[in-house]
Amino acid sequence: MAEPLQHESFTKPVDESREAMEEKPIPRVILKRRRTHAHAGHPWIRSSAIGHMEGDAQDGDAVDVFTSRQEWLGRGILNTRSRISVRVYSWSPALPLNEKFFAGRLSSAIRLRELLGTMSPTGATRLVNSEGDGLSGLIVDRYANRLVIHATSLAMAARKEMLVRQLTEIIRPSAILWRVDPRTAKLEGLEAEEESVLGEPLAAPVFIEEHGIRYGVDIAHGQKTGFYLDQRENRAAAAKYLAGRRVLDAFSYTGAFSLCASRLGSAREVLALDTSRQMVETARANAALNELNNVRFEAENCFDALPALAARQEKFDAVILDPPKMASNAQQLESAWRAYFRLNESAVNVLRPDGILVTCSCTGRVHRDDFRGVLARVSQKTKRAIQIVEDRGAASDHPVLATVPEGDYLKCLICRVP
Numbered sequence: 001m002a003e004p005l006q007h008e009s010f011t012k013p014v015d016e017s018r019e020a021m022e023e024k025p026i027p028r029v030i031l032k033r034r035r036t037h038a039h040a041g042h043p044w045i046r047s048s049a050i051g052h053m054e055g056d057a058q059d060g061d062a063v064d065v066f067t068s069r070q071e072w073l074g075r076g077i078l079n080t081r082s083r084i085s086v087r088v089y090s091w092s093p094a095l096p097l098n099e100k101f102f103a104g105r106l107s108s109a110i111r112l113r114e115l116l117g118t119m120s121p122t123g124a125t126r127l128v129n130s131e132g133d134g135l136s137g138l139i140v141d142r143y144a145n146r147l148v149i150h151a152t153s154l155a156m157a158a159r160k161e162m163l164v165r166q167l168t169e170i171i172r173p174s175a176i177l178w179r180v181d182p183r184t185a186k187l188e189g190l191e192a193e194e195e196s197v198l199g200e201p202l203a204a205p206v207f208i209e210e211h212g213i214r215y216g217v218d219i220a221h222g223q224k225t226g227f228y229l230d231q232r233e234n235r236a237a238a239a240k241y242l243a244g245r246r247v248l249d250a251f252s253y254t255g256a257f258s259l260c261a262s263r264l265g266s267a268r269e270v271l272a273l274d275t276s277r278q279m280v281e282t283a284r285a286n287a288a289l290n291e292l293n294n295v296r297f298e299a300e301n302c303f304d305a306l307p308a309l310a311a312r313q314e315k316f317d318a319v320i321l322d323p324p325k326m327a328s329n330a331q332q333l334e335s336a337w338r339a340y341f342r343l344n345e346s347a348v349n350v351l352r353p354d355g356i357l358v359t360c361s362c363t364g365r366v367h368r369d370d371f372r373g374v375l376a377r378v379s380q381k382t383k384r385a386i387q388i389v390e391d392r393g394a395a396s397d398h399p400v401l402a403t404v405p406e407g408d409y410l411k412c413l414i415c416r417v418p
Helices: 099-116 159-173 182-188 229-239 257-265 275-290 302-311 328-348 367-384
Strands: 026-029 043-048 052-053 061-066 072-078 084-090 124-129 138-143 145-150 175-180 193-199 206-210 211-218 246-250 269-276 295-299 316-321 350-361 387-392 411-417
Touching: 026 072, 043 124, 061 084, 084 099, 099 124, 099 350, 124 229, 124 302, 138 206, 145 159, 159 175, 206 257, 206 350, 211 257, 211 275, 229 350, 229 367, 229 387, 246 257, 246 302, 257 275, 257 295, 257 316, 269 275, 269 302, 269 411, 302 328, 316 328, 328 350, 328 367, 367 387, 367 411
Parallel strands: 026 061, 145 175, 246 269, 246 316, 269 295, 316 350
Antiparallel strands: 026 052, 043 084, 061 072, 072 084, 124 138, 138 145, 175 193, 206 211, 350 411, 387 411
16 A cells, blocks of 8 residues: 555644635635534534625635634535535634645545554455544545545535545555445435446455455445445454354345354354345355355345244344434434334344344434433333443444544444343
8 A cells, every 4th residue: 555645633733824824715604693512623514503604605615614703613615505504624724625635634544544453455444434534525435455435525526536536646446436325415416426437347346354254345336335344343242242152133234244143253053134135145145255154144124024033933042133224314213213122122032041132223313322222111121131231333443523423323232131
């Protein structure tokens, strides 16, 4: 890998000299009264918080954010098409949002992954984690020597050429895939797109290795960017409890929890279920790639399959639940809580005494305490104790800024059910 660019970390003081200022006045966004406290250190300025604007700014341009008392708050990028009308990137008035700025942020993010030891040439890692790396609206995942750049904001999409060039200079990948998914496009007022912007076409699987297990990853068509990188450390942690056990893995996707249970955890047997037949076929191929013969993958709707297993009085020594996101807005929260309750109740009902429950939620709107509350209600309903042994989050290459609690979206609770 090429040497990272030299720069000041975004957490360090910057040069406050006038030479660092933009040459022309920057348009202003003035917040409403009593809205300032909510944005101290948080990059999202919602449209409902904006009082008025001063100056001529187009979507994608840099703007300065001021309080209603004309106090400078931060410098960000405008998008009037989105509910998040400004994403703030700089908290210093002397720091322009130019190429040097973004190169510095990218290099800082990559230095963290080097520190974490996740830059193996055959592995996979999240290189840039949006707000967690000071680059709101930008996700970059590395799969061996390929990159997937997922722009989730107009601010980043408008800087596509620059970002591709800078990442190419730092990482020297063999290929880059640029993605803007339809949901992001709708929220940000963009065109959905998926384009190979560097190197060979990405139709064939990319092979990676994690915990000594090989996986074929479809980075062009898979969910997220093809693999659940955020569960890397949770897969290894859960495996420690599975030796000799019969394991049920619900929502198995491409089989990573299942294969870790078998190879790392020495599970006796694993039954893995997923709704998608395509993902089941991929998971079977991954099991064959690693010569793991005690894992069986079946295409089943997990919401129906778990109660059916309980009705047949099937029993397991461990159950892993890693369902997809359940709620995208506040109106969907009630149904999300009910779904989590049903899934975890069914899981407990198929667990033998002293069973292990590994239960996850990637729904950011379901807070950690709320998720624990679901388990409390399941415990009361099933009349079985649920002991939380480990309370875990996303992998270390998914950093969370202290001022952006929304980044703590993934919950993974490893529990014993006596």
